[in-house]
Amino acid sequence: MDNKINRYDLTSADAKIIGFDFQYFYFINELLKLQTGQSIGYEAKDDVHIEIYSNSKIITKLIQLKHTVQKNANGNPSNLTERDDDLWKTLSNWCKVICDNNRMTINKQRSFIKDTEFIFATNKKIDKNAFISNINKLQVKKIKFLELQNYLSELENSTKDLNVKKHIHDVTMLNDKVLRLFFGNLNFVDTGDEIIESIKSSIQGKMIAKNRVNDVFNALFSELKQDFFKNVKTGNHQIISYDDWLKKYTCIFEQNRNTTLPIRTFNPVFPKNLFEQPFVRELIEIGEINDEDLLQVTEFSEFMLTVRMNLEKWYHNGEITYSDLDKFHKQAINIWKNTHKKAHRLTKSDINLNNKNALACLDDIRSKQLKILTTDLGIDLSNGEFYYLANESKIGWKVNWEVKY
Incomplete structure (x- = not known):
């Protein structure tokens, strides 16, 4: 031997x-x-x-x-x-x-x-x-x-x-x-x-x-x-x-001497059951995706995990403070509030419009580009932040999203 x-x-x-x-x-x-x-x-x-x-x-x-x-x-x-x-x-x-x-x-x-x-x-x-x-x-x-x-x-x-x-x-x-x-x-x-x-x-x-x-x-x-x-x-x-x-x-x-934060590429570890994630279950409910659309769910999950990992890396490296992190999340929630309110003005008088208006809210929110300090996150990571907030039950798409999610 x-x-x-x-x-x-x-x-x-x-x-x-x-x-x-x-x-x-x-x-x-x-x-x-x-x-x-x-x-x-x-x-x-x-x-x-x-x-x-x-x-x-x-x-x-x-x-x-x-x-x-x-x-x-x-x-x-x-x-x-x-x-x-x-x-x-x-x-x-x-x-x-x-x-x-x-x-x-x-x-x-x-x-x-x-x-x-x-x-x-x-x-x-x-x-x-x-x-x-x-x-x-x-x-x-x-x-x-x-x-x-x-x-x-x-x-x-x-x-x-x-x-x-x-x-x-x-x-x-x-x-x-x-x-x-x-x-x-x-x-x-x-x-x-x-x-x-x-x-x-x-x-x-x-x-x-x-x-x-x-x-x-x-x-x-x-x-x-x-x-x-x-x-x-x-x-x-x-x-x-x-x-x-x-x-x-x-x-x-x-690029690494200025105040722009470096957006890093990661290989995230996905959860065992992608379709059990709260944000995914709500997207299925409103008809944005179906329960077999693995490619789309994987892409959305990657956006969410990548923004989370960048935020954690910036925080642990001392490139942003907890205050910066908190302010960023609050800014995203405030953007969602205005978008959600706009999308659901008619929903309360006609509950049948709930899913339709939820999709309108989702479409509108996906066009929003977020910024942390002086760094533009772009569409993918901005979408990932909103998916993250939805997954944490801090935002939703239907008028009554809090009841279920």
Whole structure:
């Protein structure tokens, strides 16, 4: 049984899915840092790349992202070892990029590296990695290039994993002048294991109130993912310039900086018997719907539940007060009173008109658009509020609705 469990763990897609999500969250986090004259791409030149336009030239950052779900004894992500396959495969691929068909000469390779920064970003712990330590020492001239070459030679010879050995060999085969320059532009980033919190912190840093950060995060993620999907369908890459960023996405931030309440989308849990709801039973009685009209009853119930859940969310988030909530309900009841009174002027003298006038009242009330503070709720949520009040026996449609409902 243990072998089966281990096999399931090895073949599980969960770790891969998290890895892809990690890449995209990193892309979003870097997008939030974008400045004038810069652009960022996802799965174009690398996992993520950033281009910086400066002094009539383009500096490119190529970013490879590696994520692990493995934990050490302390519950932290596992260490990045000096023989890590992901590490050396990445370095090998970058070396192949440096030496591709467009850059067959040493001068062209050096020129390419001078305008490129190579970034290996991971949530694995990198502070105990001997190779990274040696690269850092080389960059501040604490060791000589020859010492690093000797270290790599020993590492290659002592490595038993044939794939890793081959990847190390690919790196060491670069021309010495090219390799020295490559190591000088090679950087390693410990992303930590809280990339989502980092994104939310960046969002809040753009003058977004704490209680609106999640709304911006969700809206931005959804919009970017939809754009990514459209680009993939048309065979294009997702590359966003600073001007694109301002044009297409800053509205998400602006909408959450003003006093308008965010109208959220929910997946409400419906009651077991939709037709037993008081407001539904009255709609059936006056002939608005029949007792088999499930589609219509579901839609009306969704309007009612959605407005309730938005109101509760606004209240619990501190976006509205109890006084605001009470005032909103009273405003809706007062609108209903006037509409109900108008519809039933003749009903008392002719009770046979009760259902007909009840329908007139309902039709009229459905055209009313409610507002809470400065936020217009629109027709659906306004209707939902009236259905909610009817369900709570605070309003009704017939002249004598209180007796039964």
